[in-house]
Amino acid sequence: MKYTAIINNERFEIEIDHDGEVWVNGEARDVDFLNLGGSLFSLITENKSFEAVIDDEDNRIDVMMGGRLYETQVLDARAMLLAQRRGSLPSGSGDIHAPMPGLIVEVKALPGQAVTQGDTLVILESMKMQNELKSPVDGVVASVPVAAGQAVEKNALLIEISAPAEEDQ
Amino acid sequence: MKYTAIINNERFEIEIDHDGEVWVNGEARDVDFLNLGGSLFSLITENKSFEAVIDDEDNRIDVMMGGRLYETQVLDARAMLLAQRRGSLPSGSGDIHAPMPGLIVEVKALPGQAVTQGDTLVILESMKMQNELKSPVDGVVASVPVAAGQAVEKNALLIEISAPAEEDQ
Amino acid sequence: MQTGPFNKILVANRGEIAVRIIRAARDLGIPTVAVYSDVDRMALHVRYADEAVHIGGPRPAESYLRMHKLIDVARRTGADAIHPGYGFLAENAEFAGEVMAAGLVWIGPSPSAIATMGDKQAARTAVRRHNVPLIPGTEAGMPDEDLLQAARRIGFPVLIKAVAGGGGKGMRPVRREEDFAEALATARREAESAFGNGDVYVEKLLEGARHIEFQILADAHGNTIHLGERECSIQRRHQKLVEEAPSVFVDADLREKMGAMAIAAAESVGYVNAGTIECMVDRDKNFYFLEMNTRLQVEHPVTELVTGVDLAKEQIRIARGRRMGPQENLLEPKGWAIECRINAEDPYANFMPSTGQISTMILPNGPGVRVDSGVFSGSEITPYYDSLIAKLITWGETRSEAMLRMRRALSEYRIMGLKHNIPFHINLLNSISFIAGQFDTSFVEQRFNMHTYEQAPTSDELETVAIAATMYAHHKRRLASQVVAPAKRDASNWKWMGRFERMHR
């Protein structure tokens, strides 16, 4: 199976064959990958020992290793082909969900409004703190299903953001 | 439901009614008993907070609390009645099982042989140590399914001991 | 009673500080009573205390803030002293007074000392009489227009602070006059919501200053000493994240001067028990009294590690009316200690608090490592209380040894099931500025972030990450395909699954 892994705009062509042998950019690598329970993994490659916390969300695989978070994308051959045809790699959703239960203090976005990545769109109070929830993407607010004063559960959808028109080409 | 709990030869008559109220020897007790996972339990009674490791084996309930091990028996009304008719409380099995995997170094018992509680019957080598396995009861060796030099798995039956004749009356 | 003999302590708190106090009492052979809300039944403080009493719902107002309930529980259980920990009722003069009126010993300073130091303006008035240097600022209770005038007179930048404040709430820096009105409104609103009191005052904002505090101890026999400084400049939104003792910035001369000032400040209110004088120290080593915290601090362990003094035990000794153990001011700290606050918050998402169950926890340990914590594998971090999971503290003969041990301990620490700020600390401990001791209170917010690193990842590191991510994706895909149709090949050939996994099949 052939994969393309993309991290910090760098691409790695990784192949795993039927015997479990691993090639990175055509070079063989000795790889021992083991789940330690939950999202915790141990990787020993070329004798180097690493521990990583790995989670995925939408099209992204987050690897936390050595105290650093790496946002990666791993595409198989078919996904890579599709992405090349589209001219862009698949991107994550722009929706904002409540990261914890809390009280909506303020909503700073209206449906139809254009927003930029990093804009504060909602203020959520929880654990005695006011937390600013920011837009993860550039886009347009599609819907705002909550209002100030409302208590929300964890993972409740707070704001739906769709991609701006020019990205759809 | 009425129970008799026996610890160190002391008896406690304990009743738990349909509403979960608890009486000990006729006196009401405030009891909050909670499983913390596995064999670990939290007990808050009359505000006193205890943590206990509780396991049961055969007719015995072992309670480890405050660094001490208490071997207890809890009988419901029917079991108590039976025991009173028999004239004795039910006792544990006398069989010896391998407490860990290891190598049988020596077997010191033959079928038919009378043994006393505390007699060393088997020597098992494991973790670089020779461990003496002793008879848990007075009785007669019923069978010895292992021999010196044999490797055994954890919990393998090593010696079967039956109660001596006089206890059967 | 403020001091006197007692035989059982009610701990009016939860979390790591309740556990800390129970440990101190147990080390002294004194039994303890824990209290708990609905969500804390399984918490360690409930399990480690000798007695435990349920006091109400999860919201603090329903349980940990119920003064009369707490006093009633003490009476019922025969506890004759109350230790408030920090937070909740620890700096509530009314509660201290009620405890004493009920004939119980209050393990803390007198209600009047709490009240004076709890009111920023009264505190300034009290310490000024003892020649303690103060930051230029205004009185409390001024209307908006007068505050603006005063801010102009003091000169921008200024800091708006809540009179009833603490922990950064109701506090706003203002650098330009035109931002003043909006910042003032926000500060008042926050203060009103957090403390039920929207009164604020204005202070000169010292740029490039450090936050350095002094630990003091005073007993009822007239002795007041200081146990040296703690460096607390590593903050974010006025929340301390990392503390050290001693401070790289404090030499023996400055320690002596600031120590004398701290003792004077404590004596200005007749202080008895453990307390902390918080100061700002500017680049020229001028220092200014900020406030006095009339309780045990979160960061007290760093002082314990460089003095050998158990502060929680000293609090109890002092409250019993005994002479405190240490008799001398700290001249020379023994080695160096660093504390990292491990919070349930996501450093990659603006330090957003995170809730949930801790599914896995592997604690660092070994030489020079101390962990103060009230949680375990299986603990639930709820939205009702603060986000502190644990305090990780390391000691070394030198600052460099303490830092290396902290890096090592952070790399060993595993907490799964929720987001936490260990990556922040790892990143900080790799920062050249932090290592060199070059930082002030603005460092984290202005010169530090989680998305750019002082050392970029090497391409070897990126390749390793690429392999890990691809293995993960491949494994997941294989699992998914097995659900649809059993794999044709025997999976035991997959070398990357590891020898261990194969062996145990």
Next chain:
Amino acid sequence: MQTGPFNKILVANRGEIAVRIIRAARDLGIPTVAVYSDVDRMALHVRYADEAVHIGGPRPAESYLRMHKLIDVARRTGADAIHPGYGFLAENAEFAGEVMAAGLVWIGPSPSAIATMGDKQAARTAVRRHNVPLIPGTEAGMPDEDLLQAARRIGFPVLIKAVAGGGGKGMRPVRREEDFAEALATARREAESAFGNGDVYVEKLLEGARHIEFQILADAHGNTIHLGERECSIQRRHQKLVEEAPSVFVDADLREKMGAMAIAAAESVGYVNAGTIECMVDRDKNFYFLEMNTRLQVEHPVTELVTGVDLAKEQIRIARGRRMGPQENLLEPKGWAIECRINAEDPYANFMPSTGQISTMILPNGPGVRVDSGVFSGSEITPYYDSLIAKLITWGETRSEAMLRMRRALSEYRIMGLKHNIPFHINLLNSISFIAGQFDTSFVEQRFNMHTYEQAPTSDELETVAIAATMYAHHKRRLASQVVAPAKRDASNWKWMGRFERMHR
């Protein structure tokens, strides 16, 4: 090479000591290579090291004892030094020699020092020349009949000891002449099986004596110092269970005399690196050299806590050819430290080793508590290696504070999934004799047991246990009946299920 610069350390060991060495190296900024057998793939030493190499099957002879494999791994990974830890190859002079012949640095003493001290008779000969007092005893290599003659001459009681021995294996006390022949046969058989060498010798058995050992450090610059004593009399079958530093039995005068003797013993073999002189001390404070352990001891942390010296780091410094950090003999220990060895063995079943997976582990922490361990929740304790789960070490200003902290830490420590000896330690720490410091090496076996307590349980305690056992039985019965037929009543009425459980339904 015995000393010289190096840049990467291969740790030829597993378990807590491998983790300990990796931590020391990391604290010095030196990368490490771990090695592991099939069953140790998930072990912490593999995960904490920078590199990890699989070396074979679970049995020590298939992995951790493979000398050439280990040297080969060092070469392949570029490790230029080997730390052997304790056990396995730590006191194997041949391995030390091969390591040095391969051009690697051996982090330990010279092969000749290891060989001399590893042969009990050669050791006695060497130290006798330096006026080190010895227990009356025989030479090695004597036939059975001569040994009996010698035993008669020395006078019973005597101790039969394996020449190649250690850890109590091949060791037998004999109190009566008529038991000598059988004990001799057993000792030879055990020694043959454990060390491949059935040679034994006979020594005077000192009754009522204590086992006290001295830590020494020597660098390649000609400095040899001692870091004070450790009290190791709490043993069972010659296995140490609890160690303290200092010893209640040792005053400044005895410390000075024994320290001088320890230095002389080390110098008698030109010792360089960390080592331990084990002694017996009788009731009249006469002391006798027993043996020298030419490695880091299991119980080294108690010395670290009362000296502030990191012994594992000093070992590395010394092997690098540097001057060791501490320069002076220890005159006055700082406070008191106690270590309890937490073993996977059942104190209620004759200390039978226990194997299995650790399902739950809650570590004690807080002030004065250190844990050195290589396991975690989920670790498997296998029958292939020793039964040490962790070392729990507490420090206090006084022995009493250290003991109270140890009692507290033991009561907090939870290990589930297998049997362990924490109840033994709790019981010991409650023993009046232990608290009073009145014990010798026979204390545990002769005067202490797990089935009678110095304080009998109160009837309140028994009632609490009765309630717990009954609740357990009732709950289990209810669960069993639910499997057969659903309960008719709503279980949420069961008050004893706890508010928490109800709330979370």
